[in-house]
Amino acid sequence: MAETIAFLGVARIQDQAILATCYEKSVLNEEKKNYEGALASALERAKSAYPGWRDRASCDEGVLYTFADPQALCLLAVGIRDAQYPERVAVQLLREMADKVRNSQGDELLLEAKSGSLSKPLRKLMMDTMRTYNDAGAQDKTTEVREKVDQLKGIMQxxxxxxxxxxxxxxxxxxxxxxxxxxxxxxxxxxxxxxxxxxxxxxxxxxx
Incomplete structure (x- = not known):
């Protein structure tokens, strides 16, 4: 059975350079092209992205979610085969990945890295993220609790x-x-x- 999370990507917003990609092992060339095309289109829309900017686009039978990191330096992307996958879980995945990518690589490297140069350094991080979020049900409960806490904090403020x-x-x-x-x-x-x-x-x- 094919996994739910099929693709993860990291791209630099400023020059639209795709720094890293990771595909689930069963992804075929046609599916790869679909996700890459969807990411390229998202980068076009993200030219004036602000921190936390989000986008959602249909991609063949799945969905591509994208998210601008807190510095609006990089665009994080996840390709999901299940169109019913909860959006809030997808966004939580991208938020976590944004933090991990920045912490592991640093802003300077993310600013200067060439296209494709971070695929290898980030491979384990992205594979682990795919495995962790493949079961949306398990993650949805955690995300729901986190959102409720954030809402409560907002009300208190x-x-x-x-x-x-x-x-x-x-x-x-x-x-x-x-x-x-x-x-x-x-x-x-x-x-x-x-x-x-x-x-x-x-x-x-x-x-x-």
């Missing part, structure tokens, strides 16, 4: 932001109230001083 904004608003109101109170006290004091300075008969004539 929003709540903290709202609390801080409310605090600033209350502080502004308190400052405004304090300023008005100070101005009122100053006015009253000036009124009292004025009354002391004006002769009584003049105050009586003014109705005081």
């Amino acid at each position: 929003d709540n903290v932001k709202k609390i801080l904004e409310t605090h600033v608003t209350l502080e502004s109101l308190e400052n405004s109230s304090s300023s008005m109170s100070s101005q009122a006290n100053k006015f009253l004091k000036q009124s009292v001083d004025l009354r002391r300075q004006v002769p009584k008969h003049q105050l009586h004539d003014c109705g005081f």
Whole structure:
């Protein structure tokens, strides 16, 4: 039985150089051409990619997912034979692979490497990734939990932001109230001083 993960690739976005590719052993030439063509098209669309940019394209009977690393230096690609494979698991695979590729090769090498020169150095890493993610069900649970944690973190950050904004608003109101109170006290004091300075008969004539 053919494996689900058929292809992994690493390409440099700036000049569209495909630095490394790895195919599952049962992939035939026609299937290879399909994935390579889909990756070339994705690189065209990724010319102005930003960190975390994603793309999905049908590829024969499968799907090619691509993802721009956190530096938008490289585009990571995975070719999957099963069109029903969960997208979030595919994206998690690409995120992990992006981290591993950068940690193992370094930014300088990724910037200077020639086309195809990293296929051998990254082969074991990519083969291990294929094996790990071939069973989407096992990975889906892990990814789901991770996404829920990220969502919870986002909600907590929003709540903290709202609390801080409310605090600033209350502080502004308190400052405004304090300023008005100070101005009122100053006015009253000036009124009292004025009354002391004006002769009584003049105050009586003014109705005081």
